[in-house]
Amino acid sequence: MAERSTVSTAMRPLVGVIALLALAWSLAQADDENPQADAKAWLAATKQAVSHLNYRGTVAHLKDNRIESLQVLHRMSNGVEQERLLSVNTPMREVIRNAEKVTCYFPDSRSMSVETKPLRQSFLLDLPTDLTALSRHYTLSLGGTEHVAQRLARLVRIDPLDDYRFGRRIWVDVESKLPLKYELLDENGQVVEQMVFNSLSVEDSIPAQELSASTQFDGSWKVKQHETLPADSLIWTLDGVPDGFQMMSYTRLKRGPGNRAIDHILLSDGFSSVSIYIDELMNEFFTAQPRKVGGINSYTRKLDKYLVTVMGEVPAKTVQSIANGIHQQDPYRK
Amino acid sequence: MTNENKDLRQRISLLLDAELDGRDNPVLLDKLERDEELKATWQRYHLIGQVMRSPGGMLADADFAARVSALIQDEPTVMAPRWNALRAESTTRRKVVTFALAASLASVAVLIGKSLTDNAGDFYALSAKPQAVASIDSNSVESGKKMADEQFNDYLLMHNETAYMAGSAGMMPYVRLVSAGPDR
Numbered sequence: 001m002a003e004r005s006t007v008s009t010a011m012r013p014l015v016g017v018i019a020l021l022a023l024a025w026s027l028a029q030a031d032d033e034n035p036q037a038d039a040k041a042w043l044a045a046t047k048q049a050v051s052h053l054n055y056r057g058t059v060a061h062l063k064d065n066r067i068e069s070l071q072v073l074h075r076m077s078n079g080v081e082q083e084r085l086l087s088v089n090t091p092m093r094e095v096i097r098n099a100e101k102v103t104c105y106f107p108d109s110r111s112m113s114v115e116t117k118p119l120r121q122s123f124l125l126d127l128p129t130d131l132t133a134l135s136r137h138y139t140l141s142l143g144g145t146e147h148v149a150q151r152l153a154r155l156v157r158i159d160p161l162d163d164y165r166f167g168r169r170i171w172v173d174v175e176s177k178l179p180l181k182y183e184l185l186d187e188n189g190q191v192v193e194q195m196v197f198n199s200l201s202v203e204d205s206i207p208a209q210e211l212s213a214s215t216q217f218d219g220s221w222k223v224k225q226h227e228t229l230p231a232d233s234l235i236w237t238l239d240g241v242p243d244g245f246q247m248m249s250y251t252r253l254k255r256g257p258g259n260r261a262i263d264h265i266l267l268s269d270g271f272s273s274v275s276i277y278i279d280e281l282m283n284e285f286f287t288a289q290p291r292k293v294g295g296i297n298s299y300t301r302k303l304d305k306y307l308v309t310v311m312g313e314v315p316a317k318t319v320q321s322i323a324n325g326i327h328q329q330d331p332y333r334k
Numbered sequence: 335m336t337n338e339n340k341d342l343r344q345r346i347s348l349l350l351d352a353e354l355d356g357r358d359n360p361v362l363l364d365k366l367e368r369d370e371e372l373k374a375t376w377q378r379y380h381l382i383g384q385v386m387r388s389p390g391g392m393l394a395d396a397d398f399a400a401r402v403s404a405l406i407q408d409e410p411t412v413m414a415p416r417w418n419a420l421r422a423e424s425t426t427r428r429k430v431v432t433f434a435l436a437a438s439l440a441s442v443a444v445l446i447g448k449s450l451t452d453n454a455g456d457f458y459a460l461s462a463k464p465q466a467v468a469s470i471d472s473n474s475v476e477s478g479k480k481m482a483d484e485q486f487n488d489y490l491l492m493h494n495e496t497a498y499m500a501g502s503a504g505m506m507p508y509v510r511l512v513s514a515g516p517d518r
Binding site: 059061063070085104106113115193195249251253255264266273275277279291293294296298309311312 | 485486488489490491492493495496509510
């Protein structure tokens with residue numbers, strides 16, 4: 001008994017130190033009283049970091065039990081943002097961004113596309129500008145810290161408030177605020193897609209020549225064509241779209257023999273994007289099949305003489321609801 | 335076959351595959367309209383293309399070819415290229431929509447609770463990518479799948495390519511794009 005008491009007395013100063021440390025820690029966490037606002041601050045810092053820092057790294061992208069390794073380079077010089085992303089394995093695809101212009105090279109199909117991308121959006125992590133509007137459909141919260149790619153990272157959780165969207169986990173580098181790891185979670189909380197930096201280096205500057213395309217192409221490469229259409233030319237009504245999704249773009253693609261026209265409507269709720277394709281119905285023969293590739297679900301149906309395909313990083317029920325809710329505005333005017 | 339004929343046929347084939355633009359080749363189009371033999375060639379190539387695109391159904395009928403030949407004989411004019419017809423039609427059918435770009439679609443309707451079990455529309459998309467004629471047999475289901483895969487992969491690429499416009503895509507659409515191989 002006496003012995004135990006002695007030990008306990010000896011430990012008293014240590015207990016005091018632990019208590020002080022705990023107090024300091026709780027003060028440091030005081031802003032967690034509003035966890036949603038704090039998580040938003042972390043996401044806002046991440047958005048700033050991905051567009052303003054000079055960095056290079058190797059990213060592993062996992063989906064459907066397959067891992068792809070990619071190189072990422074980002075440069076901000078004199079207010080001009082440049083990015084380069086390339087796969088290190090076949091099919092060696094490459095994406096180059098110079099300010100607003102984005103060029104995608106597809107050596108596997110000997111084709112390329114040139115797009116104009118709004119400024120200040122990263123290849124890695126496009127975060128919504130209006131984080132407040134998101135809280136109608138997602139809960140943001142902060143998790144603990146852990147190491148990713150040998151760097152200390154803070155976990156930011158993004159959980160959907162209904163079952164029409166997927167959740168996300170982002171591990172943000174405490175020092176640089178870059179996203180070190182990203183997970184997309186399905187409705188059962190299972191990871192369906194993951195991106196993680198294997199190596200990352202934030203640098204003062206990166207030479208411009210490292211941001212230029214390495215893909216060699218010639219005149220035989222096809223340039224994918226599309227035209228942007230005004231929203232008021234839309235002939236489709238969308239009745240099955242869950243709350244929070246908005247139309248981001250309406251384009252017409254030209255494909256295949258005879259430049260077949262395919263209408264492409266892009267929707268987004270801020271985190272998740274959904275594409276609607278309305279294509280010419282090629283053939284009356286079908287076999288049933290909703291599809292899933294990594295975190296992307298897709299659903300296809302026949303609509304009169306059209307083929308409607310809806311896909312996006314959302315649950316299967318979301319793409320089905322959207323696909324089933326598409327109608328032509330005036331089906332009797334043909 | 336003369337060399338000139340061979341060249342013409344090659345160019346017709348390119349035209350059909352949209353590798354030649356009709357607008358840039360008025361002489362070829364003119365010839366095509368005037369020359370009965372070329373007309374027939376155009377029809378034949380069209381038919382070949384359609385058969386190649388079909389997973390098998392079109393070959394079921396034994397006298398199918400004979401009937402098509404008869405129809406071609408009876409056809410007084412060249413059928414307009416498909417894309418022209420489509421273009422004209424889509425123009426006349428454009429209608430004004432009720433909501434503006436980026437306006438919330440939420441007000442249009444939310445179908446929570448609507449039955450999603452109507453599987454009548456479940457099917458497999460068959461694309462227009464030409465396939466080997468040899469595959470039109472018991473393998474037609476497989477070949478149909480392959481064509482649908484190609485079409486699906488094209489959609490998937492476009493989705494990942496344009497998802498940045500969502501300003502949000504959350505998870506790096508370009509990483510998906512470069513990380514490529516939609517399931518193969």
